[in-house]
Amino acid sequence: MISQERESGNAATPGVPVKRTHVHPVTLREVAELAGVSTATVSLVINKKKNARIADETRQRVTEAITQLGYRPNAMAKTLVSGTSKFIGLVADGVATTPFAGQIIHGAQDEAWKHGYALLIANTEGNRELEKDAIAMMLEYKVRGILYSTWFHRPTDIPETLRESDFVLVNCFSPEAGAARAVVPDETQGGQSATEILLRGGHRRIAFINATTPAPARDGRLQGYKDALEAAGIPFDPALVLEAYPDQEGGYGATGQLLKLEVGAVYCYNDRMAMGLYDGLRENGLSIPDDIAVVGFDNQEVIAAHLRPPLSTVSLPHYELGAAGVRMLLGLDAAPLESAVKIACPPVERASVAVHSPA
Amino acid sequence: MISQERESGNAATPGVPVKRTHVHPVTLREVAELAGVSTATVSLVINKKKNARIADETRQRVTEAITQLGYRPNAMAKTLVSGTSKFIGLVADGVATTPFAGQIIHGAQDEAWKHGYALLIANTEGNRELEKDAIAMMLEYKVRGILYSTWFHRPTDIPETLRESDFVLVNCFSPEAGAARAVVPDETQGGQSATEILLRGGHRRIAFINATTPAPARDGRLQGYKDALEAAGIPFDPALVLEAYPDQEGGYGATGQLLKLEVGAVYCYNDRMAMGLYDGLRENGLSIPDDIAVVGFDNQEVIAAHLRPPLSTVSLPHYELGAAGVRMLLGLDAAPLESAVKIACPPVERASVAVHSPA
């Protein structure tokens, strides 16, 4: 065999004499020919097989041929042989849409890369049909596994086709226990940390504006608040817990109620609420943190870091979620089936809470 | 390499005779056997070749076999044959890091998907070495082409290896003319639109707080301001153009100077500046839009839509940039080499500019 002849040039176009614009298609065989060895040898050299015995001189010759020709392995051919690609799929319901949840992609991509994997992403906008197609595509490309992620922490059910592959749920979990590996933020610890920021500021009477919308975050963040109070020996007072829709308007609208509580500190369900609350407090002539200390939750950079004063808050560890998802998928981190792995939400202290007790 | 063995559990470890949990590897051949035809026939059925003549009865049988077996084509094998995959690469210097530029990914992914392509993304954080690896990876996977994107509009030089593939620059451009296809936001039109929002509000004396940092945006947005004034028959007054660092602090810090100008309207280089300016103006007891109308630029949702009052601004069309990049790559949109294609920055009017003239 060893069919097609070539005019001397470069650019191999098998069969057809037309030149490709982009030069490359240099194959293993061409390298082998130039180096005067078999393709097997070249393959062995490239993959640095430890128990392959290759003379230094040969290895040398092959390496030279490779660089001289500018050879690039064809990953498809490799994958075909090995049966699985160096891809990890990431199915997201809206991660690319939502600014800060984009960090999930970022974390997954960094971690994947670290282990020699590339990310194949698909944004499904929650569309079930699209989602199915996306998963099918990933399976066809023989991904090593799939990360199924949501833009906010919530329960989800698992698409049937996902089961055809290894997978890990990221920022979501299956309501049926034992159904899947999953990694989520530790809302409770986060709520506790947020409250502790205020406790450290010397506050003992702390309000919490929770969300009206049911979600794991709503329960967890409240629980964390209670835990922190208990640890500090402060009795929990339900009257100090307000509720509002978790956005700027909600925060702004909660101002009135909050003022009635006459607290010196308030912990908001999220940063957007805190942002609205800032406006409300300001309109009432109150200054942060002197009249009232505020902490948020989420650490949405654009907001939290740039409010005046900058907002103390707790980070939603999106980057870490993505990274941990990849590690769990690859079997590098423990990944119990029984319950989701929880990633810490680290506190970020800024100027919205004074360092010393104002009391 | 491929070290750890596993007890039978799941997780196929190549080499070991352990069964895969995930059943699939159903091949064309198996389908063919079940249907009692050759693999060629099955292939023809699947790909719906128009000039393939297949009896309805046969087609039927094959289709059944396919669903019965849950057959999934192996995309790698397909690609190997065809020479190019259904992948489009997206190399980003920080798109995933930067919240709103993430829309580039989103737009690219939607558009790619629409044409049957999947996105292969790599975030390089501007690291040249990583970038090279990322591009190499994409070339090895025989991507149809590569989108090279930056998180803010700027000139860039083109990595050598990028030339081995089709590519389009997104949100950036090459300083050497004719070097590459590129798509960027139309800063000038954007600046003009921003200014026009204020003109429509009845303002004739409009300040512009430009950035101190050199960038295409800085020049373009200023030019747009001038164009808008000229079109309205208002002479350009350099005294009305201030400069500040383009972030909240900068905007806040520019308040003093701005007040000296005694203008009723101000156009800020970006939303973050406007956000800072809001604080500055408020501290001086001025109300927006009654005492002073404000427009920004970028339309960073988290900021612009949720300030009080919501900020009128101009959208940086990240989504469209991504989508247009894909279309240009696939040859669906014209893509001149001489100069970058410009995408409009549509105005977004909110409450920071009053509808009627306050004059």
Add this chain to the structure above:
DNA sequence: GAATTTTGCTAAAACGCTTGAACACTCCTG
């Protein structure tokens, strides 16, 4: 110096699919 081991390399069979050429029919057409 024969037997054995080691070293260096290659042949060739996969991997799962596509595709043009070829084959075997059945219908027409004149």
Add this chain to the structure above:
DNA sequence: CAGGAGTGTTCAAGCGTTTTAGCAAAATTC
């Protein structure tokens, strides 16, 4: 009824790798 035209299907040659078994020559052993 021979020759041509359709029609339905299969053959077999790739696509670019990896990898195992095996071969020949060189080195080592006794």
